[in-house]
Every structure is written in structure tokens, then in C-alpha cells.
Amino acid sequence: MNTNQAKPTIAVGMDHVGMNVPDMEQALQFFTEVMGFHHVTELGKLPLDEAWKKRYHIRLNAEVEKVIMLRAGNGSSLELFQYKSPERNMERPLGDDVGWYHLGFYTDDINASVAYLKSKGITVLNEPITVAEGGPNTGETWVYFVTPWGLQIELVNYRDGKAYEKENPPVVLWSPKDNREKPGVDPVPSAKTIELVNKHLQIWTETDNTKRLALAEKVYAYNIRIIDPGVILNGRAEVSNFIGGLLKQNPGFEFTLVKPIETHHNAAILSWQFGPKSKPDTITGQDIFTIAEDKIVSLLVFVDGVTK
Incomplete structure (x- = not known):
């Protein structure tokens, strides 16, 4: 066995959750009309042989009547199965049973x-x-x-x-709250995006800690993540503290635009320069923004001439 072999990425993310339902029409009506999910695909009866049923622990007299896939809002999809099975258990497990789930x-x-x-x-x-x-x-x-x-x-x-999350752990739980792209959702208007990016520029030039953090709360998502060639920042407070240190180390320096902000959909590119008035282009680079719910949620920083 090669213990030095690279570990593969087994799970990129949750794709779907599958469950059996007693009445497909009832379940479909509930999930689409009450929950607002989207009915995407449907399969009819599936031929399952005896070997398959034994392998997957299915009763030999059971038959799959219908399988439906639903888009469940802004996260994992939902797969519904309806079986024809005279011997199946129609009682839901109690909350402390091994088979219980929610x-x-x-x-x-x-x-x-x-x-x-x-x-x-x-x-x-x-x-x-x-x-x-x-x-x-x-x-x-x-x-x-x-x-x-x-x-x-x-x-x-x-x-x-x-x-x-406010303790800046190395890994945070995935949340649909922070992943807002949905079918039919309009992109963030260009004017709003440009407004946010300009306020971002103000944050990175503000020397007063209290004012900077107050502005950050209006512009950045609470769990803003900034990836810079030299550092990864998580959360408004960490970002604000980093900016304070950067400006203190470089008195008289300020960030200014090199060219107009570029936008499309929920993204923007800011080309910037950082330096004193005598040499404003001492350092140059680009920021790539992702925006959701009128807040900047992530930022990828490229500094010209710096690679990692």
C-alpha cells in the first residue's frame, strides 16, 4: 500500500438527498406548491432484478414506480422515490430510532x-x-x-x-445564505455594484478604526473572505485590523483607481494603485469581487509582480 498517495477529493459537495415517500402526488404537491421547489426530472418504473434488490437491501417483491428530482431552493437537490411494496413498513421511525432523519x-x-x-x-x-x-x-x-x-x-x-464563525475557524459550514445564485435571479445592478466597490476603496483608505469598521459593516458580509497573495482574511474585524496595520506601516499611502470599475452579473474587477501622492503607482493590482444580497462576500486580490 502506498501511504504517500495523494488523497482524492471524494466529495466536492452535497448533490442531493434521496427519500421514499408513501404518495408521490401528495409529496410533489407539498414540495412544489407549499415549499416552492422546482420539479426538474422524472423517471417511471425501474426494472430491478433479484441480484440488485439483494445488493441494495430491497424486498424482493418491491418495485420502483416513480423517481422525481426537485431543485430545492438554493442548495442540495431532493430525490423522491415511490415504491410498490406490499410488505413495506408505512410507519415513520420515532425520533430516537436509527432510521429517523429530518x-x-x-x-x-x-x-x-x-x-x-x-x-x-x-x-x-x-x-x-x-x-x-x-x-x-x-x-x-x-x-x-x-x-x-x-x-x-x-x-x-x-x-x-x-x-x-466569529472565531475565524479554518472551516465553516456551508450555508445557502451565502450562496444566493438561483434560477431566474437577476444580477446585482451595475450601479449598485460600483457603489459597493467604491465604498470598499474608502474602507481601505480610512485610518480611523471605528469609522472603518462601521463602513465595513455596511459593505461587507459578516463572513467576508479576502484571499491575498500573502494572507487570507475572514470576517469584518480581521479585515479592518489588517487594513489598519497596512496603513500604519505605509503612512501617506492611499488606494486609488487606475481605470473604471468593470462589472457583470454579481462580480466586479477593480484595478488599483497604492502609494503616496508623489508616486501613487508604487504598488498596483486588481481585486475580483463576488457580491450577494447587496454585500461583498468574497474578494480575490492580485498584486502585480507577486505570485504564490
């Missing part, structure tokens, strides 16, 4: 979502609960509701992030 979805307004679900006659198991201070999930609010066939679904919201 689905969790992020919502922008948890109270409005709960009110909407109740108006549709959906059973909501609890009122929204906000996680108390002291744990990694502080800042999260959650609620559970039940589908017509008994599946428990959780809604969560953490608009300002969770406590653990």
Missing part, C-alpha cells in the same frame, strides 16, 4: 415562514426558538414542522452568523 432549510424570515405554513394548514411543532448565549450555534433561530405524511422539516435562520 431536512433542514434556511429561511430569511422565520416568523413570516411560520405564519405562512400555518395558513396552509401545516402542523408546526414549536414556535421559533433562538439559541441562547454560550454555544457554537448562538445566533441561530429554529423551528420544526411536519409534512402531511409525517416527515419533520426544520427551518433555521442566522442572519448575523453563528458564534463559532
Whole structure:
């Protein structure tokens, strides 16, 4: 065995979650009409031989009647199976059983979502609960509701992030909150993008720490990530502190535009120079921005003549 062999990337990301449903039409109606998911693909009866059923632990008299794939908002897709199986167990597992599971979805307004679900006659198991201070999930609010066939679904919201994220961990949990590209979503207007990038330039020239951080809260997402050839910065506070140190080390230097800001969709390119008034192009480079929900969420910095 070669222990020096590079470890492959087994999972790039979550592609879909599959589940069996007792009534496909009921499930499809719920997920499309109540949850707003998109019905994308559909397969009819699948011929499964005896060897296949044994390998995948399926009853020998069971048949797959239909398989449907749904686009579930802004995250993993959902695959629904309906079986014809006289002996199948139609009882949902209890919450402490090994086979129990739930689905969790992020919502922008948890109270409005709960009110909407109740108006549709959906059973909501609890009122929204906000996680108390002291744990990694502080800042999260959650609620559970039940589908017509008994599946428990959780809604969560953490608009300002969770406590653990503010400690700048090396890895953060993926969230649809920070990945907003959806089918049919309009790109950020060019004027808004240019406004954000110009304010970004102000942040990187502001010497007052309090003013700089206040402006950063208006321009950057709470978990802004900046990748520079020499450093990776996570979060507004870390970015602001880095800028303060940079300006202190280079008194009289300021960032200025080299040419007009370029934009398309949710991205922008800023060509900049950094230097004193006597030599404003002492250092030059480009910033590539990603923008979502009217905030800059990521920034890739290229410094001319510097590679890593």
C-alpha cells in the first residue's frame, strides 16, 4: 500500500438527498406548491432484478414506480422515490430510532415562514426558538414542522452568523445564505455594484478604526473572505485590523483607481494603485469581487509582480 498517495477529493459537495415517500402526488404537491421547489426530472418504473434488490437491501417483491428530482431552493437537490411494496413498513421511525432523519432549510424570515405554513394548514411543532448565549450555534433561530405524511422539516435562520464563525475557524459550514445564485435571479445592478466597490476603496483608505469598521459593516458580509497573495482574511474585524496595520506601516499611502470599475452579473474587477501622492503607482493590482444580497462576500486580490 502506498501511504504517500495523494488523497482524492471524494466529495466536492452535497448533490442531493434521496427519500421514499408513501404518495408521490401528495409529496410533489407539498414540495412544489407549499415549499416552492422546482420539479426538474422524472423517471417511471425501474426494472430491478433479484441480484440488485439483494445488493441494495430491497424486498424482493418491491418495485420502483416513480423517481422525481426537485431543485430545492438554493442548495442540495431532493430525490423522491415511490415504491410498490406490499410488505413495506408505512410507519415513520420515532425520533430516537436509527432510521429517523429530518431536512433542514434556511429561511430569511422565520416568523413570516411560520405564519405562512400555518395558513396552509401545516402542523408546526414549536414556535421559533433562538439559541441562547454560550454555544457554537448562538445566533441561530429554529423551528420544526411536519409534512402531511409525517416527515419533520426544520427551518433555521442566522442572519448575523453563528458564534463559532466569529472565531475565524479554518472551516465553516456551508450555508445557502451565502450562496444566493438561483434560477431566474437577476444580477446585482451595475450601479449598485460600483457603489459597493467604491465604498470598499474608502474602507481601505480610512485610518480611523471605528469609522472603518462601521463602513465595513455596511459593505461587507459578516463572513467576508479576502484571499491575498500573502494572507487570507475572514470576517469584518480581521479585515479592518489588517487594513489598519497596512496603513500604519505605509503612512501617506492611499488606494486609488487606475481605470473604471468593470462589472457583470454579481462580480466586479477593480484595478488599483497604492502609494503616496508623489508616486501613487508604487504598488498596483486588481481585486475580483463576488457580491450577494447587496454585500461583498468574497474578494480575490492580485498584486502585480507577486505570485504564490
